[in-house]
Amino acid sequence: MTTERPRTRADIVDTARRLYEDLEFTAVREWLAADPDRKAVGCLPVYVPREVVWAAGVLPVGIHGGGDRLEIIRGDAYYQSYICHLPRSVVELGLSGRLDMLSGMLFPSTCDVIRNLSGMWQILRPEVYVRYVDVPQVEHPATGLEFWKGELSTIYRDMCAIAGTEPSDEALWAAIDDYDRVRDVIGRLYALRRDEPWKVPTEELYLVMRAGEVLPPPDFVDLATAYLEACHAEPLRRRDNTRVIVVGSFCEQPPLGLIKTIERAGCYIVGDDFLLGNRMITRPPERGGDPVEALAHALLFHHQPSSVMYEPDPDAKEVTIKKMVDAARADGVIFAAASFCDPALLDRPMLRAGAEAHGIPCIAFKFSENTGQFQQFREQAGTFSDSIKLWGGA
Amino acid sequence: MAPTTKEEVKVQKDRSMILQKEMIAGHFERLEKAPETGEKVVYTFVPGNLTELIRSFGALPLLPEINALQSGMRGKSKGYIAEAERNGHSEDVCTYVKCDIGMLRSGNIGPTGTRLPKPDLLLLSYTGCYTFMKWFELLREEYDCPTVFLHVPYQGDGTLLPEHRAYVVKQLRETIIPALEQVTGRPYDEDLLRENLARSAQAEDDLVAVLHSAKNRPSPIDSYFGGVYYVGPIFSAFRGTPEGVDYYRALRQEVEARVAAKQGPLTPVGRLDDQKYRLVVEGPPNWTSFREFWKMFAEEGAVVVASTYTKVGGTYDFGFRHDPSDPLGTLADYCGGCYTNHNLPGRIEMLERYVKEYEADGFIINSVKSCNSFSAGQLMILREVERRTGIPGGFVESDLVDPRYFSAANIKNRLESYLQMIEARRAGGATSSEALGRLA
Numbered sequence: 001m002t003t004e005r006p007r008t009r010a011d012i013v014d015t016a017r018r019l020y021e022d023l024e025f026t027a028v029r030e031w032l033a034a035d036p037d038r039k040a041v042g043c044l045p046v047y048v049p050r051e052v053v054w055a056a057g058v059l060p061v062g063i064h065g066g067g068d069r070l071e072i073i074r075g076d077a078y079y080q081s082y083i084c085h086l087p088r089s090v091v092e093l094g095l096s097g098r099l100d101m102l103s104g105m106l107f108p109s110t111c112d113v114i115r116n117l118s119g120m121w122q123i124l125r126p127e128v129y130v131r132y133v134d135v136p137q138v139e140h141p142a143t144g145l146e147f148w149k150g151e152l153s154t155i156y157r158d159m160c161a162i163a164g165t166e167p168s169d170e171a172l173w174a175a176i177d178d179y180d181r182v183r184d185v186i187g188r189l190y191a192l193r194r195d196e197p198w199k200v201p202t203e204e205l206y207l208v209m210r211a212g213e214v215l216p217p218p219d220f221v222d223l224a225t226a227y228l229e230a231c232h233a234e235p236l237r238r239r240d241n242t243r244v245i246v247v248g249s250f251c252e253q254p255p256l257g258l259i260k261t262i263e264r265a266g267c268y269i270v271g272d273d274f275l276l277g278n279r280m281i282t283r284p285p286e287r288g289g290d291p292v293e294a295l296a297h298a299l300l301f302h303h304q305p306s307s308v309m310y311e312p313d314p315d316a317k318e319v320t321i322k323k324m325v326d327a328a329r330a331d332g333v334i335f336a337a338a339s340f341c342d343p344a345l346l347d348r349p350m351l352r353a354g355a356e357a358h359g360i361p362c363i364a365f366k367f368s369e370n371t372g373q374f375q376q377f378r379e380q381a382g383t384f385s386d387s388i389k390l391w392g393g394a
Numbered sequence: 395m396a397p398t399t400k401e402e403v404k405v406q407k408d409r410s411m412i413l414q415k416e417m418i419a420g421h422f423e424r425l426e427k428a429p430e431t432g433e434k435v436v437y438t439f440v441p442g443n444l445t446e447l448i449r450s451f452g453a454l455p456l457l458p459e460i461n462a463l464q465s466g467m468r469g470k471s472k473g474y475i476a477e478a479e480r481n482g483h484s485e486d487v488c489t490y491v492k493c494d495i496g497m498l499r500s501g502n503i504g505p506t507g508t509r510l511p512k513p514d515l516l517l518l519s520y521t522g523c524y525t526f527m528k529w530f531e532l533l534r535e536e537y538d539c540p541t542v543f544l545h546v547p548y549q550g551d552g553t554l555l556p557e558h559r560a561y562v563v564k565q566l567r568e569t570i571i572p573a574l575e576q577v578t579g580r581p582y583d584e585d586l587l588r589e590n591l592a593r594s595a596q597a598e599d600d601l602v603a604v605l606h607s608a609k610n611r612p613s614p615i616d617s618y619f620g621g622v623y624y625v626g627p628i629f630s631a632f633r634g635t636p637e638g639v640d641y642y643r644a645l646r647q648e649v650e651a652r653v654a655a656k657q658g659p660l661t662p663v664g665r666l667d668d669q670k671y672r673l674v675v676e677g678p679p680n681w682t683s684f685r686e687f688w689k690m691f692a693e694e695g696a697v698v699v700a701s702t703y704t705k706v707g708g709t710y711d712f713g714f715r716h717d718p719s720d721p722l723g724t725l726a727d728y729c730g731g732c733y734t735n736h737n738l739p740g741r742i743e744m745l746e747r748y749v750k751e752y753e754a755d756g757f758i759i760n761s762v763k764s765c766n767s768f769s770a771g772q773l774m775i776l777r778e779v780e781r782r783t784g785i786p787g788g789f790v791e792s793d794l795v796d797p798r799y800f801s802a803a804n805i806k807n808r809l810e811s812y813l814q815m816i817e818a819r820r821a822g823g824a825t826s827s828e829a830l831g832r833l834a
């Protein structure tokens with residue numbers, strides 16, 4: 001599957017959809033095949049410092065399970081029914097050979113499921129590099145700085161060893177530049193959706209974002225920039241929809257059908273935490289000095305508030321949701337978490353209390369990446385939207 | 395003959411159990427009076443607890459998991475969980491958290507019936523479980539007190555790396571100790587900490603002797619159901635205290651006397667001298683039907699000779715001891731070495747060693763719905779341990795403190811089938827757990 005530069009909205013979305021649906025990761029395989037020295041490494045959700053992977057010349061590939069497109073044959077034998085769906089579909093991808101092109105896997109400290117999956121991978125695939133990425137959880141950002149710098153340096157060194165490249169500050173800065181461009185274009189897309197959501201349906205935006213999980217950063221920036229231009233050039237009809245943010249889907253991803261359902265039920269999604277890792281850092285790492293330090297500093301001092309990062313400020317949970325709603329100029333919140341997702345579901349009562357304290361209407365539901373029936377969600381989201389329109393959600 | 399009788403006998407207690415009960419009651423009384431006596435109270439979790447350090451500041455530790463499990467054993471958890479779920483907590487998440495939140499909302503009466511004091515400090519030692527972080531954030535919403543956080547790196551590569559150890563020490567020195575100084579108004583006293591640590595090591599020696607005693611036949615202890623009592627003081631408020639030392643000395647003597655007399659442990663159906671099955675168990679127990687669960691094993695003549703749950707608050711049986719000559723470094727090693735901070739291959743190796751060194755006939759996993767830290771990956775642990783030891787494993791499912799997930803009939807059925815399979819293997823029959831149709 002090649003990614004020639006489609007320029008119309010339909011073409012771009014079509015390209016992105018093909019990438020999304022392709023569980024064989026053909027784009028990654030093609031990128032690897034273009035040069036026998038190239039390597040790729042898988043990155044589990046939520047946050048992996050992709051800059052240090054890319055700086056080594058290794059393609060970071062986002063691994064998000066198989067969604068509703070993968071039949072689970074072996075994965076279920078590895079997980080009890082009360083564990084979320086994501087790890088079983090990742091195991092399925094692995095055992096079915098679909099991840100064989102990867103030279104390694106990075107498992108961030110998102111939760112204990114992903115943490116334990118890192119150990120499982122060490123056993124399942126002893127021939128590949130496996131690392132648990134212990135993103136620091138700290139009260140004071142400065143506390144974790146040295147630690148995180150050490151982790152970044154180790155991962156960078158290991159990635160260079162995989163790729164057969166030499167570590168260098170230039171390469172790190174170049175990778176940081178690339179990811180700054182990624183963050184920038186994502187930021188512009190999200191801003192446009194916030195301001196004129198009829199121009200950027202979330203179903204499309206999501207597909208474009210997913211392309212960023214498998215394409216080299218410059219290719220993604222091209223695609224996303226082309227999409228941004230197409231959004232301006234080919235506006236869609238404006239509707240009288242309710243503006244909502246979707247919170248809690250940062251790891252196991254909702255099926256595309258669920259995103260479509262929310263939109264079709266009369267909601268513009270004007271903020272979300274889908275694929276949050278690609279914008280976890282909120283400010284470009286500061287230039288000058290040591291690139292590893294800059295990257296470490298950016299995460300610890302300037303990251304998105306998220307269920308997977310410790311929140312040192314006791315009042316922040318309540319304030320966070322209000323800020324998110326205000327920033328998106330949303331009318332309400334849809335808490336949509338994967339079933340059995342500890343980070344999202346343990347956070348929810350705190351966030352919800354914060355929303356309610358500010359009179360922000362909200363609804364909550366659980367999904368699984370392979371949920372196939374959306375009727376119930378349609379009704380819930382539709383009623384929610386109507387009630388906000390009629391009574392401001394009261 | 396399995397136990398002396400198949401009938402439930404009047405609950406008998408070892409001297410150490412009575413001693414422990416008194417210690418716990420005394421501790422909770424002190425906690426209740428803390429607002430009047432001015433003793434400071436530090437809420438913290440079991441894995442990676444810094445009891446010696448907390449105590450060196452004259453403060454009292456209070457451990458929410460212990461309250462939750464005790465609430466489970468005393469039949470209170472169902473109501474508490476319902477209360478938390480009414481308040482918007484998901485049915486999907488760890489029931490310890492919900493039990494604790496529900497207890498708090500219901501007046502914060504602790505397991506011994508005394509009122510629990512508010513914390514003067516919330517000290518999160520973030521060790522081996524993600525949920526702790528959220529639990530801590532949730533608790534923080536309820537109390538207006540200082541909080542302090544210790545990040546303990548996970549043993550992703552199977553060891554606590556030197557730089558990770560140094561990172562923990564640095565946090566202890568720069569964050570945790572100043573917070574304790576501030577809250578208690580006392581300066582850090584390293585000599586006092588060393589004294590506490592020396593007492594910890596003494597108690598740990600005795601605990602390990604008790605755990606190792608299960609290598610005898612008959613085993614004088616049950617290392618899971620009995621084991622949770624044995625680790626109680628050392629996992630909670632008493633590590634490094636004189637009472638802790640006395641308790642473990644008494645316990646060791648009691649167990650050594652049983653070894654000499656070739657006696658088994660007391661169980662819910664009496665003394666289990668005739669032990670038909672020696673088992674290793676992985677995973678936490680169920681607390682709401684604890685005696686019933688234990689009874690299922692004891693009635694079949696099954697004794698647990700080693701368990702991983704009894705390492706959740708510290709792994710001592712492979713040599714680690716608190717070392718008074720390196721007070722903060724040893725606390726870092728301790729935190730890093732708690733069972734759920736071990737990576738999956740490390741946990742598998744531990745189980746493999748247990749099966750082999752304790753000459754077990756089988757191993758059983760009790761997978762609890764609550765706990766991703768334990769449960770995610772257990773089916774793989776099962777396969778690997780089977781492969782490495784050549785012994786088929788058993789798998790049962792329940793929960794910690796949510797009685798809705800304890801199906802006695804189902805568990806009993808599985809346990810009986812499993813033990814029958816072991817019997818058949820002895821007779822040269824079925825050799826694989828696949829015979830039970832359990833795994834794909």
Ligand code: SF4
Pocket residue numbers: 084085086087110111112113114251252338340341342343344
């Ligand atoms: S969906 Fe939630 S519980 Fe599952 S792996 Fe992701 S963060 Fe962990």
Ligand code: SF4
Pocket residue numbers: 459488489490491522523524525526734764765766767768794
């Ligand atoms: S998830 Fe497991 S380890 Fe963590 S608090 Fe709950 S029971 Fe304890």
